[in-house]
Amino acid sequence: MTGRDVVFALLGVVAVGAGLLVVTTRQLVHAALWLVVSFGALAGCYLVLTAEFVAWVQVLIYVGAVVVLLLFGIMLTRAPVGPSEGLDSGNRWAALAVAAGTAALLVTVLVMGFRWTRLNDARHCPPDASSCTAQANGSAEHLGASVFRTWVLPFEVLSVLLLAALVGAIVLSRTDLPTRKDR
Amino acid sequence: MHLAFPLVTAALLFSAGVYGVLARRNAILVLMSVELMLNAVNLNLVAFDVHLRDRLHGGQVLTLFTIVIAAAEVGLGLAIVLLVFRNRRMIDVDRLRSLAESEPAKSEPAKSEPAEPSTAEREAVK
Numbered sequence: 504m505t506g507r508d509v510v511f512a513l514l515g516v517v518a519v520g521a522g523l524l525v526v527t528t529r530q531l532v533h534a535a536l537w538l539v540v541s542f543g544a545l546a547g548c549y550l551v552l553t554a555e556f557v558a559w560v561q562v563l564i565y566v567g568a569v570v571v572l573l574l575f576g577i578m579l580t581r582a583p584v585g586p587s588e589g590l591d592s593g594n595r596w597a598a599l600a601v602a603a604g605t606a607a608l609l610v611t612v613l614v615m616g617f618r619w620t621r622l623n624d625a626r627h628c629p630p631d632a633s634s635c636t637a638q639a640n641g642s643a644e645h646l647g648a649s650v651f652r653t654w655v656l657p658f659e660v661l662s663v664l665l666l667a668a669l670v671g672a673i674v675l676s677r678t679d680l681p682t683r684k685d686r
Numbered sequence: 687m688h689l690a691f692p693l694v695t696a697a698l699l700f701s702a703g704v705y706g707v708l709a710r711r712n713a714i715l716v717l718m719s720v721e722l723m724l725n726a727v728n729l730n731l732v733a734f735d736v737h738l739r740d741r742l743h744g745g746q747v748l749t750l751f752t753i754v755i756a757a758a759e760v761g762l763g764l765a766i767v768l769l770v771f772r773n774r775r776m777i778d779v780d781r782l783r784s785l786a787e788s789e790p791a792k793s794e795p796a797k798s799e800p801a802e803p804s805t806a807e808r809e810a811v812k
Contacts, residue, residue: 508688519698519699522699522703522722523702525702525715525718525719526706526718538718538722541699545725549729551687552736554732554735554749557746560750560753564754565721565753568757569721569757572764573714573717573764576717576764580714580768589778590711590715592779592780594708594709595709597708598705599705601705602702605700605704606697606701610694610697613697618690619688620689620690621687621688622688623738641732646743646747646750649742653742654742654744654747658751661754664755665758668762669761672762672764675762675766675768675769676765
């Protein structure tokens with residue numbers, strides 16, 4: 504157990520615990536706030552894994568944008584602020600069984616497959632290979648270079664998808680579009 | 687550091703998301719659980735990208751793309767949820783049964799639901 508192991512284990516416990524609270528709490532607003540804790544801990548996990556650009560994007564987009572959007576949704580649907588019953592539907596026990604089965608299957612397979620595999624990151628580069636060390640970290644410089652060189656076509660397609668989602672959300676939420684009665 | 691740490695964390699987070707999607711009734715909580723599942727997949731992608739020392743950073747770039755798609759999904763999903771709320775005054779996913787196949791025993795509660803005029807008309811306009 505190195506220091507990295509300990510830090511990652513703590514962050515992982517926080518992320519999973521906050522995730523469990525998101526799906527079990529009885530207060531809608533608390534669920535959104537626990538989601539912030541879970542995503543923040545995951546950003547810390549990315550930092551420990553040396554993927555710093557992804558960590559900052561996670562903080563910016565998930566904690567900054569997605570959770571705020573979800574809070575807007577909670578407000579606009581006039582959800583009860585206090586603890587409310589009936590947030591869980593009737594198939595709760597079936598859902599618990601399916602989730603426990605999924606967890607058991609995935610954890611068993613992953614632990615059997617990667618039990619003794621150590622993370623093979625830039626610290627394990629040979630000491631004379633400077634290019635290995637430089638290419639293995641996820642800083643904004645290297646990630647930006649690979650986004651705009653190798654992956655530039657999917658990047659542009661993704662921008663078109665974002666535009667389509669924007670137009671779709673506006674069309675869905677506008678109330679002044681003409682209906683059949685107005686014609 | 688062992689590779690098993692991020693993988694087990696991601697598996698547990700994914701299971702929490704599965705439980706939330708199946709057990710929650712409020713549509714916004716279902717969307718939150720979907721976000722949890724997407725984040726679990728992102729953690730796997732980053733862990734394997736770092737482990738394999740990918741020169742092209744395919745895993746981390748795909749993680750960025752997943753984050754963007756998740757943001758678009760949440761935007762559209764919330765727009766749909768708000769439209770449902772405007773028409774039905776509730777967003778409980780197990781009570782929105784007007785598209786369900788009407789079973790002979792359970793057809794009464796489906797019929798007693800309020801009709802949905804504006805969405806149908808909007809579809810007809812398109």
